[in-house]
Amino acid sequence: MTIEDVIKEAAARGVTGLPEPSRLTHVRVWPGASQWVGEVGEPPHNETVGEGMFDTKEEAREAALKAIANGRSLLLALLPANLAATAAEWPEPIVSAWDA
Secondary structure, eight states, X not given: OOHHHHHHHHHHTTOOSOOOGGGGTEEEEEEETTEEEEEESOTTSOEEOTTSOBSSHHHXXXXXXXXXXXXXXXXXXXXXXXXXXXXXXXXXXXXXXXXX
16 A cells, blocks of 8 residues: 555544645755755645755755654554554655756
């Protein structure tokens, strides 16, 4: 099962407090002035991570991936055991990045 499928199934079972799926599956890293921005999610559900600006592209990427890992941990805490057991099947986050 994908994260999207798991969240839909959990919602159908009445689980509340579920995150928007793309915030657990998509990372974007892009230049902003002389620094880098890390985001999770897809528009219109995207949000910046950390303080929003990082000195290097890699720092922004790592912060966004850490935010996804933390979000996935929170999701696991909400899920019934049989849905949480699907976590091993979840794909790695999709990382999009571009240079200045």
